[in-house]
Amino acid sequence: MTSQEDALVFECALDAPPDKVWRALTVPDYLERWLTPAKAGAERIDLAVVTSEENRSLTYRWRESGQGAIVGTQDSMVTFEITPMRDGGTWFRLTHAPTVIPVAANANQGPMRMAA
Numbered sequence: 441m442t443s444q445e446d447a448l449v450f451e452c453a454l455d456a457p458p459d460k461v462w463r464a465l466t467v468p469d470y471l472e473r474w475l476t477p478a479k480a481g482a483e484r485i486d487l488a489v490v491t492s493e494e495n496r497s498l499t500y501r502w503r504e505s506g507q508g509a510i511v512g513t514q515d516s517m518v519t520f521e522i523t524p525m526r527d528g529g530t531w532f533r534l535t536h537a538p539t540v541i542p543v544a545a546n547a548n549q550g551p552m553r554m555a556a
Contacts, residue, residue, distance in 0.1 A: 447537035454530045458522045461530045462495045465520050490517065497521045502536070515539045 454461055464470045475485045487500040499519040516538045523531040 447535050449536075450534045452532055453525065454532050456530055457528055458495050458524045458530045461522050461532060462498075465498055465522075466492075487518075495522065501539075 464474065471487075475487075484504070486503045490499040490501050492498050497519060499517055502516045502518045516536055519533075519535045519537075521533040521535075523533075525531055
């Protein structure tokens with residue numbers, strides 16, 4: 441479960457066909473180059489595929505780790521949605537939402553955020 445209230449959403453048109461965008465999101469070498477910070481000793485991003493619909497949408501569980509990570513950093517879900525455009529390009533939507541753990545109804549408290 442994610443908190444859509446706290447989600448960050450980014451949308452834009454890309455001058456690349458959906459299959460090329462899909463490869464950039466799913467080929468490990470491409471993804472690593474895109475997500476690996478340039479400076480030495482920076483945090484690492486650990487990803488695990490949660491859902492995938494080829495050439496349409498992809499959701500990763502996202503967790504920062506390493507020297508630069510914040511202690512107690514929570515997991516989040518990052519969803520990439522790609523839609524073909526008439527001009528051959530791609531409409532790209534990225535949603536980054538923190539993970540929320542539901543609390544039992546008898547706990548008398550709101551949902552808790554998942555810690556690493």
